[in-house]
Amino acid sequence: MKQKTNSAVLIFVLVGFAGISWVANQIFDWKKSLSQAKVAVPTQFYAGMDKFLSNVSWMTLIQWQADDLQMKATGSGDKLYQKLNALTNLDPMFADAYLDGALSLAASNPDQAVSLLQKAIDSGAAANNWKIPFYAGQIRLMNSKDAEAALPYFERAMKTPDVPDYVESTFIHARCVSVNEEPVASMKIWYEYFSRLQGSDADRRRASAATRISEYAESATAALDMQIQATTDADKRAKLSADRLEVETIAKDVASAIPAAPTSLPAI
Amino acid sequence: MDNVMAIARATYWRHASSKALYLLWILLIVLISSATRYDVLSNGRSKVLVVDLGLALIALVAAGSIMVLGMEVPRELRQRIAENLLSKPVGRDQYLIGKFLGTFLFAFGNVVFISVGFMIVLMVSKTPITEDFLLPLIGIVGMMLILASAAALFGTFLSEVPAVIATFLVFWLGHSTQAIAHMSDKMGGAGQFVLRAIYGVLPNLNLLNTRGEFSQSLFANAPSVPWSYAGISVAYALLYAVVLFVTALLVFRRRDL
DSSP states (O other), X not given: OHHHHHHHHXXXXXXXXXXXXXXXXXXXXXXXXXXXXXXXXXXXXXXXXXXXXXXXXXHHHHHHHHOHHHHHSTTHHHHHHHHHHHHHHHOTTXXXXXXXXXXXXXXXXXXXXXXXXXXXXXXXXXXXXXXXXXXXXXXXXXXXXXXXXXXXXHHHHHTSTTXXXXXXXXXXXXXXXXXXXXXXXXXXXXXXXXXXXXXXXXHHHHHHHHHHHHHHHHHHHHHHHHHHHHOOOHHHHHHHHHHHHXXXXXXXXXXXXXXXXXXXXXXX | OHHHHHHHHHHHHHHHTOHHHHHHHHHHHHHHHHGGGGTTTTTSOHXXXXXXXXXXXXXXXXXXXXXXXXXXXXXXXXXXXXXXXXXXXXXXXXXXXHHHHXXXXXXXXXXXXXXXXXXXXXXXXXOOOOGGGHHHHHHHHHHHHHHHHHXXXXXHHSOHHHHHHHHHHHHHXXXXXXXXXXXXXXXXXXXXXXXXXXXXXXXXXXXXXXXXXXXXXXXXXXXXXXXXXXXXXXXXXHHHHHHHHHHHHHHHHHOOO
């Protein structure tokens, strides 16, 4: 009788473990879909204390960065990247670590800075934080001098909630840089933006865009005049004249939006 | 049932009667509240630090309290206290269930004590407290269930120190078993199936750990873990604890005393 009971219990245990295995895998897949961040980083072996340890790591990192001797030593950029990478493995949603770290790395190693911000994007930390893709775009634009590479980051930042106006105007600026600030093309880029801006709340941005268009229109007119004078080809002259007319039309269209006194607003 | 409750009560009061323990818990709450003073050192993240430290310490207190069970059963067997008890009309199952319940209640009481202190610290430091705060605590209770049954199992066939070490290893490595599942996802075919099966059988405490997600939802605008997840994960913990505890009963029944 006792042996029969033990056999029944053994069967219960075996069936129980099989059931548990199935349930655990279902919950694992569910949790994976809930927090993508943890999937993007290697598993840590800190008894579930990762989040708390990320704070400790953050405080020691601040002390390390504040130490001049450490930061001026050779290879400090690589060390900083490794420390930030380890820290963000503990807490993949640690936006301040990504942003402050990327700013510290931007001047010496823009690729590492962008790689850190890309990790933030991959782990989902940028879903509600426009600063992460914006910083990545700025670093590509200003430090790497690669406007083409900056554009996707600005586009991503623009799609993030609560994004400020200047992110879009920075994107427009980056587009102009990507065409080497060629006056006619740049003017058209700004004009497209200007035309899109509607409503009274867009007045300030329209004024800023109109000022930029007017500046580009001046350089475009001067450049086209020189080209028209230099060319002997009638077809080319006609095309250049048509371009000049278009530039004048756009300049006239935006003239009323230009503020009377020079605006103190930054261009981007 | 009376026998079980009598053993549970005796076990609970033996652990809970230590005054030094409550002094230790008060010191832990003071330690959590001291994290609010780290605003400059943490570059304005003291509130995050308070929440993360508080939840980490509650989990440690829960695990530490449960590990007592790993030591309790082998110690009583070694000192022949268990033999005296079992010579009376008390079955081995009743003895182990009583020990389990007493230790679990002791650990639960400690977690409640620290959690209340932690909530007072949060209120004083003006950190927003929502009902979501209960999500990580539910996970900690689930973790206690699994650890208690693991401690009971190890206590039935190991001596004191190895049983505690084994329970501690379950606590430590149980939070990282997802490494096996991630490895299996990179494989295909039979390898994936086998690794996933192994993963499922192990005590996956990480499934119950929503402390990071809670903190991120509070401070990083990350989506919060739904209540349904907390409910299902704790049901998983309960199921795991039952199966593991029945295994412990089976081993204890066969043990030669």
